[in-house]
Each structure stands twice: as structure tokens, then as C-alpha cells.
Amino acid sequence: MFPPTRVQATARVVLKIFQLSLLAFSLRSSRLSRLALWLRFLSWLTWFIFIWTHSVILAQYFDCPLDCTLRHMLTFFQTVSHAFIVVTTFVNGFRVQDQHQDQLDEVMVFEDSDPWVAFTALAMLIPVVGVEYLVCSNAPEYPFRIRIYHLKMLPSILALQLQIISFILEVMKVNIRVRHTKLQLQILARELSSRWPQRKLQPLFFDQQIYRVKDLKSRYNELHHLFVRMNGSFGGSLLTIIIVYFALFVCNSYWLFVDIRTTPLRTYAILVNLGFIFNVALQMATACWHCQQSFNLGRQIGCLISKLVKPQGSKRYNDLVSEFSLQTLHQRFVVTAKDFFSLNLHLLCSMFAAVVTYLVILIQFMFAERSSTRSNQ
Numbered sequence: 001m002f003p004p005t006r007v008q009a010t011a012r013v014v015l016k017i018f019q020l021s022l023l024a025f026s027l028r029s030s031r032l033s034r035l036a037l038w039l040r041f042l043s044w045l046t047w048f049i050f051i052w053t054h055s056v057i058l059a060q061y062f063d064c065p066l067d068c069t070l071r072h073m074l075t076f077f078q079t080v081s082h083a084f085i086v087v088t089t090f091v092n093g094f095r096v097q098d099q100h101q102d103q104l105d106e107v108m109v110f111e112d113s114d115p116w117v118a119f120t121a122l123a124m125l126i127p128v129v130g131v132e133y134l135v136c137s138n139a140p141e142y143p144f145r146i147r148i149y150h151l152k153m154l155p156s157i158l159a160l161q162l163q164i165i166s167f168i169l170e171v172m173k174v175n176i177r178v179r180h181t182k183l184q185l186q187i188l189a190r191e192l193s194s195r196w197p198q199r200k201l202q203p204l205f206f207d208q209q210i211y212r213v214k215d216l217k218s219r220y221n222e223l224h225h226l227f228v229r230m231n232g233s234f235g236g237s238l239l240t241i242i243i244v245y246f247a248l249f250v251c252n253s254y255w256l257f258v259d260i261r262t263t264p265l266r267t268y269a270i271l272v273n274l275g276f277i278f279n280v281a282l283q284m285a286t287a288c289w290h291c292q293q294s295f296n297l298g299r300q301i302g303c304l305i306s307k308l309v310k311p312q313g314s315k316r317y318n319d320l321v322s323e324f325s326l327q328t329l330h331q332r333f334v335v336t337a338k339d340f341f342s343l344n345l346h347l348l349c350s351m352f353a354a355v356v357t358y359l360v361i362l363i364q365f366m367f368a369e370r371s372s373t374r375s376n377q
Contacts, residue, residue, distance in 0.1 A: 011118035025159040026086045029093030041090045081240035082156040131275035138268045171290040189307040224331040239337040252276040254362045291335040291343035298333035
């Protein structure tokens with residue numbers, strides 16, 4: 001093995017720091033002892049109980065207009081989603097230790113030093129850190145209720161964004177393997193389509209290629225198994241995160257509209273809302289795009305298999321190719337959120353269309369609330 005280059009070494013450091021961040025936010029339970037798992041779980045449980053208790057107390061002692069209601073709703077969604085991931089990680093950590101098995105979350109992304117994966121992680125983390133820095137640096141200028149909301153939500157919103165970024169990196173790594181399998185299939189199809197030399201037209205030559213077809217068929221099955229494992233590992237968290245992201249996009253779009261309409265000189269508030277909208281849109285678009293690429297690559301592999309069918313080949317060879325073709329029809333590379341919906345570009349379009357609908361409803365509620373307040377005065 002050659003020693004890693006400077007770029008690969010840097011990528012390895014970036015991915016290692018990212019892995020430690022996942023451990024800190026209780027998104028992974030990599031080789032932690034039972035005592036460490038319990039301490040981390042109880043710490044987060046104490047934090048969530050404090051958040052929920054504090055929100056209930058504030059809701060009882062203060063009047064809650066539309067803006068306050070939206071913040072309480074986001075507080076509930078974000079903390080419950082983060083708590084769900086914490087509990088799932090805690091349970092999986094004990095189950096893996098009992099079964100003496102390796103964890104899924106470190107099998108793919110953190111095993112090597114892929115520069116493109118590390119660059120993607122950095123490119124998505126920089127705007128996240130920038131927005132949170134903008135929130136914290138301008139915290140004294142916010143009203144008390146908004147300042148408390150941002151400070152309470154800081155750990156959970158960071159955890160959810162780290163989780164979906166780790167999911168994107170997982171899909172990227174699997175797609176690299178899928179592209180390599182597709183390339184091997186293209187090479188085989190090109191060789192079988194060549195008419196030189198003449199011995200390639202003989203049935204014996206196709207029988208000799210059976211082992212290559214079997215190897216590609218086995219690789220395809222392994223890749224499908226990786227997608228199944230990834231759906232099992234990330235399915236529940238993806239479902240909750242997408243719900244939270246939808247609510248975040250709608251609420252921040254509403255607050256952006258209110259700030260531009262009422263206080264256009266408060267640029268920091270406008271930038272914060274724009275930052276949250278940008279991060280949610282970027283992460284959702286990236287996740288859906290890579291999942292769509294997985295599906296498209298699987299279909300392209302299925303189309304390439306038809307080029308392997310040869311009338312000159314033996315029945316054994318053609319039956320194996322037909323079986324491979326059926327396998328690609330039934331074992332598709334689809335990423336789902338617990339089978340509720342598939343992650344692809346169609347989901348992204350549907351989400352943005354729904355955001356516009358709910359944003360219009362919130363704006364109508366805002367005007368109705370203000371008109372009722374004026375009439376009471």
C-alpha cells in the first residue's frame with residue numbers, strides 16, 4: 001500500500017473530526033462501553049426534560065401569539081426528533097455489544113480517506129457553523145423569548161443537521177461502489193460485443209465469462225444489501241428530520257416575510273432566517289439528489305445487462321444473464337424513510353410546493369390575528 005497523500009491525510013482528519021462530532025451529539029455509539037453509553041444517555045435525557053419543562057412553564061405564564069406558537073411547535077419537533085435518535089443510538093449500542101457485531105455507521109464512510117467525501121462534509125458544515133455563529137453573536141439583540149428559543153434549540157438543530165450530513169456521506173460512498181460496478185459491467189459488455197477475434201463468437205467463450213457475470217451479480221446483491229442496511233439505520237431518523245425540516249422551512253420563511261415587511265433594517269434577523277432556509281434547502285436537495293443518483297445508477301445497470309444476452313451463448317450463460325436482469329428489477333437501489341416515502345427529486349418538488357401552501361396559510365393567520373388585535377383595541 002502506498003502512503004496517503006497530503007490531501008488524503010487531510011480528508012482523513014476531517015472525517016475523523018466529523019465522526020467525533022457525531023459521537024458527542026449521541027448520533028453514534030461506536031465501541032463505547034456500557035458506562036459511557038449510560039452516562040451520555042442520561043445527560044441528554046436530563047437536557048430534554050429541562051427543555052420540555054421550561055417550555056411548558058413559559059407557555060403557562062406568557063401570552064402566546066402566532067409567533068410564539070410556532071416556536072413552541074419547533075421546540076417540540078426538534079427536541080423529540082433528537083431524542084428519538086438518542087434513544088435509538090442507545091438501544092443499538094447495547095444490542096451490538098450483546099451480539100458482538102460491528103456497527104453499520106463506521107463500515108462505509110469512515111473507513112478510508114476519500115477527499116471528495118471530506119470536501120462535501122466541509123462544504124455543508126461551513127454554512128451550518130456560520131449560521132449558528134450569527135445566532136450566538138447577535139443573541140443579546142434578540143427579545144428574551146427568541147433568545148431563549150435559539151439557545152435551547154442549538155444542540156438539537158446541530159445534531160439533526162449532522163445526522164443528515166452523515167447520511168449524505170453514506171449514500172455518496174455507496175454510489176461510488178455502484179459506479180465502479182457499472183464500469184465493470186460496461187467493460188464486460190464492450191468485450192462481449194466485440195467481433196474480434198472470431199473465437200468470441202463461439203459458445204465456449206461465453207461459458208468462460210460466466211464467472212465474471214456471477215461476480216457482478218454478487219456485487220449487485222451486496223450493494224442492494226447495503227441500501228437495505230442503510231434504510232434500516234437511517235430510516236426512522238430521516239422520517240423525523242424531514243418533518244422537522246419541513247416545519248423549519250415554513251416557519252423561517254414566514255419569519256423572513258414578517259421581518260422584511262415590518263423591520264427591514266434588522267439585517268441580522270433577515271440573515272439568520274435566510275441562513276436556516278439555505279441550510280435546510282441545501283441539505284434536503286443534496287440528500288434527494290444523491291438518492292436519485294442511486295436509483296438512476298441501478299436502472300442504468302439493469303439496462304446494460306440486456307447487452308450481455310448473446311444468441312451464440314449456451315443456455316446456462318443466457319439463463320444466468322436473465323436471472324441477473326430479474327434481480328435488478330426486484331432489487332432496486334431505493335432509499336426510503338421507513339417505507340413512508342422514497343427520497344428523490346420528486347419528494348423535493350412536493351416539499352417545496354407544500355411549503356408555499358402552508359406559508360400562504362400562515363400569512364393569512366398573521367393578518368387575521370393583527371386585524372383582531374386592532375378591533376379589540
